[in-house]
Amino acid sequence: MSPTSNVTPVSASLLSMSWDERILELEQTSPDAAMLLTFLCSLHPDDIPEILFCRMRSTREWWSCDGEIEHVNVSVNATLVDFLTRQAQFHENIRLLESSGFIKSEPGALGKRRFSIKPDVQECIMDITPNLEELEWLRLVLVCHSFPGRLEEIGFGDTGRALLPQLRHAFTHCQGLRDRIHTHPSAGHGILLALLLSSKFLGRDWKHHAIELAEEILSDHPQLGNGTLYLRMFARQRRRDILRRIPNMPVESIYEELFPIDPRTNALYGEHVRSNAQDRIMEGSGDLDGALEELRKFEYFHAVPTTIEEQEKDHHLFIEGKIYRWKALFPEASKMFYRLLESRSSLSNEMGCNLTGHYIAVLCEQRHIDLAERIVRQAVMSCRDFDKQGLKRQGLKMFRSLQLSLAETLICHALVERVDGGKDTNKMNQWLVESERMYEGMKGEYELIKRRGEGTWGSELDYLRVCIGKALVSHLANRLTEAHDRWEDARKPAEVCKNKVTRFIPMIIDYCVCDINKKLGRLVEAETLLKRARNCFREVGREYWWTGLGTFLLNWLKVSIPEGGIDTRREIMPN
16 A cells, blocks of 8 residues: 555445444545555554654654754654644545545643544454564654653653653564564664663563563674663663662672763763762661762763763762752751752753752751742742643642652641741631642542552652651641551551661651650650650661651751650540
8 A cells, every 4th residue: 555645435335234344444445545544453452542643753752872952753664654643634634534534533642632542443454464473673763763762751641641652562573573683774873872761660560571672682692882881871870770679689880890981871880879869868877978978979981071971960960959958958958959059940850859848858958938938939930830731740740749759848837837936817717728638639649549550659658658748737737636647657658768768757747746645645655656766766776767847847847745755644534
């Protein structure tokens, strides 16, 4: 079949024919639509995102060896790509296929449609399609070209997630993949890059399969130029990132034999250094000084930094700012976070969102709470831009994170008001009501994420912050029985806090339940919890992981809990 420019309306008798007869009729009357149907049938039939075709007609972005963004055209049959991506013709053919009953469309990701193929139609088309191996290869190249080529691309998460089923399908059903990459090295780099980037998404089995497949192909030494070393280093770094999240799993260094040869591979070395620094922070006793030393190992490849190295350096500075925060060097941390936020035009990705959250926390710690509230409210409003771009999943994730920061900022207001002996009960009630409303909504959302099996360590930690926030609202509102139950409910999600940096949280829960038991007259229970909390404090120390909120909460509890302990002989039953 060769593409033409004419589309003939479906005949009235078409719907009464068998699928074989309909396909034959379509080939004779509308060869363009028949050709499109053949390509559609080669894809995963249940979820074909329209964004796939939109991205086929665009250049793909990835990092060049000199550390700058490179725009790459698809490296397959130009006539086929032109046919598949001619917008007006594409929509006309889609309407014909849908009205003929071959496909179905419905709203999909990124503000576009998604299509599905009837299984009988797909089977009939595949049975009569010649050169299936060639079609499988073309499909793989086109799907990989449509997949994001760099993590830093705006909408990487939403776009990659929408295309992931097609990517997995294309790799699973491509005969002679290794030989094809050897004979088509110009396409090989983009294919392996898409495969490794796809391991960033949920699904442990696919993560491991993607990395193993990439490493197997790379072990055959395909002629990909400087890209070969980059992909080998990238594969090892991805494997390391996955393994280091598994408890007690030994992780080998990815640079025992591989060394940077250009800015692009040097940025990967910087990521490796960053991983080492994070391990220093999160493991054992929380070696913050050792993490700072680790970060200083990363240097630019040339005297003048490249774009990819500057972006990696931003990640290093972000961790450095967090270390200053945890060391209670709040002015230094505040300056570093502010400088990083100023260098970004908007909250364009997850790092920008996380930066805002940390900046808000150190502002609260310095009692600039009004400023913190203004900044975080503005950031929450900016998340609406992601909806306009169709990036709903990324927008929702960032919205939840920023809304959590806003709720904690309002709680900081209330804690400071209580510690300072403020009498403005109207303001106090406004802060508590607004924060509780946000916490209630977020609790349901995080529980849904967990039920769907989409939870991560980060989402579990955010869910814990929601549980703590709900307990604090009840506590500050003097709804003590409810507060007691909410603090106890927070213990199970707090089980994720096992290292020095996060063990501050279970200690806070003990202090708060102690305070409630004391106020309810349960002095024996209060004394037991107080001893346990103080023992934990001596072991862990004052950690600034939960900056602002933790400080103000401890200050408030100091007023209520005697320094010398609780006299259990004076136990009073509550009225």
